[in-house]
Amino acid sequence: MCCCCPSAISALFCLWVQSGCNKGSVAGALTFFPPEPALYEFERRDKSGRVLGHNEEAPLDEETNENAENDEENTSVGEIRSPDRSGPFEAPATHGQTKEKIKSPFEQLADQAVERRKRSKMRIARDSRDQKAGVSYRLLLDPRLQVPPHEDGSIHALKIPSPGGVYVAAVLYSVPPSRRSERTRIIIYSHGNATDIGAMFPLQIVMAHSLDCDVLVYDYSGYGESGGVPEEASTYRDIDAVYEYVCREVVNQRTEKIILYGQSVGSGPCCYLAANVAKQKKALGGMILHSPFTSGMRVLTPSRLLACLDIYPNIDRIKKIRCPCMLIHGYLDQEVEISHGQDLHKAVPDEYKRDPWWVADRGHNDITDGPGKLAEYIRRLRGFLESLERL
Numbered sequence: 001m002c003c004c005c006p007s008a009i010s011a012l013f014c015l016w017v018q019s020g021c022n023k024g025s026v027a028g029a030l031t032f033f034p035p036e037p038a039l040y041e042f043e044r045r046d047k048s049g050r051v052l053g054h055n056e057e058a059p060l061d062e063e064t065n066e067n068a069e070n071d072e073e074n075t076s077v078g079e080i081r082s083p084d085r086s087g088p089f090e091a092p093a094t095h096g097q098t099k100e101k102i103k104s105p106f107e108q109l110a111d112q113a114v115e116r117r118k119r120s121k122m123r124i125a126r127d128s129r130d131q132k133a134g135v136s137y138r139l140l141l142d143p144r145l146q147v148p149p150h151e152d153g154s155i156h157a158l159k160i161p162s163p164g165g166v167y168v169a170a171v172l173y174s175v176p177p178s179r180r181s182e183r184t185r186i187i188i189y190s191h192g193n194a195t196d197i198g199a200m201f202p203l204q205i206v207m208a209h210s211l212d213c214d215v216l217v218y219d220y221s222g223y224g225e226s227g228g229v230p231e232e233a234s235t236y237r238d239i240d241a242v243y244e245y246v247c248r249e250v251v252n253q254r255t256e257k258i259i260l261y262g263q264s265v266g267s268g269p270c271c272y273l274a275a276n277v278a279k280q281k282k283a284l285g286g287m288i289l290h291s292p293f294t295s296g297m298r299v300l301t302p303s304r305l306l307a308c309l310d311i312y313p314n315i316d317r318i319k320k321i322r323c324p325c326m327l328i329h330g331y332l333d334q335e336v337e338i339s340h341g342q343d344l345h346k347a348v349p350d351e352y353k354r355d356p357w358w359v360a361d362r363g364h365n366d367i368t369d370g371p372g373k374l375a376e377y378i379r380r381l382r383g384f385l386e387s388l389e390r391l
Contacts, residue, residue: 040198
């Protein structure tokens with residue numbers, strides 16, 4: 001479904017009205033495509049170390065169990081009404097017609113929203129109970145993934161609490177003590193819209209070992225092991241929660257050690273957080289934007305009929321950042337034209353501009369693919385990190 005054709009615009013408008021004029025519901029339907037099934041899972045273990053079944057509830061003591069039951073009764077998730085099947089999108093019955101019918105774009109988007117909220121409610125309840133029971137997690141990857149050696153580092157599978165009872169799934173890869181120093185930084189990686197923690201893990205290992213940085217990759221609400229529903233607002237809550245966790249548990253409030261990395265849609269939460277940190281007059285180590293966009297709706301359609309639904313105003317927020325910023329974009333990008341990255345680079349305050357990397361023969365998702373490309377990618381990132389040392 002092309003998002004600028006008349007039927008799609010009609011479907012989007014109807015979904016917007018049906019959701020109570022909540023642009024987040026529309027943005028979520030258009031922007032976020034969590035891999036199904038996910039390319040990883042978290043193995044759950046109770047306090048004794050026993051592996052729990054996928055749907056098995058962790059044991060609670062009597063008092064904790066009573067509190068958990070009360071919490072579950074009070075847990076609520078925002079709802080979107082199911083479409084009225086007798087409404088204007090109902091196809092007229094014809095002689096011999098079967099019960100199966102092709103759903104309209106509106107019905108497809110509305111059904112997707114309903115399913116996402118059902119999943120969210122179940123995940124919130126389970127994660128809340130796990131937290132009370134002291135459940136720990138271990139990363140299990142899809143066996144099809146090719147993962148480089150990583151025996152000397154440590155892997156931490158996390159569920160980070162965020163507002164609304166949602167827990168954000170994250171994997172923190174820490175470089176070994178022998179390679180740590182006072183200058184060791186951490187990269188918070190916000191990935192693209194059609195990937196997850198599992199798919200990003202091989203690159204996470206390469207970045208950590210090549211740059212001597214800790215790297216934390218997290219999944220947006222509604223992705224993988226994260227609870228919640230994928231919407232613009234939820235990605236802001238996600239990155240806020242991750243940032244606060246890193247400040248508290250990893251860098252001991254030394255925020256200048258934090259580097260934000262946003263790929264594609266991940267540029268949205270990164271620009272949001274960088275602008276907020278600047279507003280609070282706190283330090284931030286730097287930000288790298290990889291195949292970013294100036295704003296969400298401008299990527300989907302040039303039509304301004306949907307301007308009211310625009311999300312992630314990166315072009316406005318990047319002007320407010322107060323940290324070094326590097327842009328990476330491929331000239332052959334057919335999903336987000338390179339002009340988006342170039343416009344963002346121009347908008348970065350001059351004192352925070354760093355050399356961009358405009359990649360001549362690469363597109364949206366293949367910057368590191370091909371002979372020598374991964375090595376060049378690492379060299380560019382290392383150069384950016386070294387530029388921070390000269391500040």
